[in-house]
Amino acid sequence: MPNWQEDQGINGSKKPKWFTPAINQLAADIMGKINQTAAVSGMSICAICLLSAKKHVMAECELEQVIDHFLKLLRDALYSQLVTLPKITGKSA
Numbered sequence: 001m002p003n004w005q006e007d008q009g010i011n012g013s014k015k016p017k018w019f020t021p022a023i024n025q026l027a028a029d030i031m032g033k034i035n036q037t038a039a040v041s042g043m044s045i046c047a048i049c050l051l052s053a054k055k056h057v058m059a060e061c062e063l064e065q066v067i068d069h070f071l072k073l074l075r076d077a078l079y080s081q082l083v084t085l086p087k088i089t090g091k092s093a
């Protein structure tokens with residue numbers, strides 16, 4: 001914020017009007033950048049597959065297929081170029 005020091009002297013102990021929106025924007029930017037560098041693990045893929053199943057169980061062959069589908073989805077619709085994806089298949093998970 002340009003001339004922020006001048007606002008500090010005028011308001012004394014009060015926060016300037018621009019302070020809270022600036023901090024909120026900074027926090028949103030930082031959280032967005034943290035999310036861009038997510039590391040997806042084989043365990044998290046397996047967990048989301050089982051949790052998305054109706055009774056939280058599935059046959060091994062079905063789990064392998066669903067893991068492969070989730071990995072393909074993650075690769076095809078990559079959230080960020082900084083996301084790390086596991087180099088596994090449904091069979092090896």
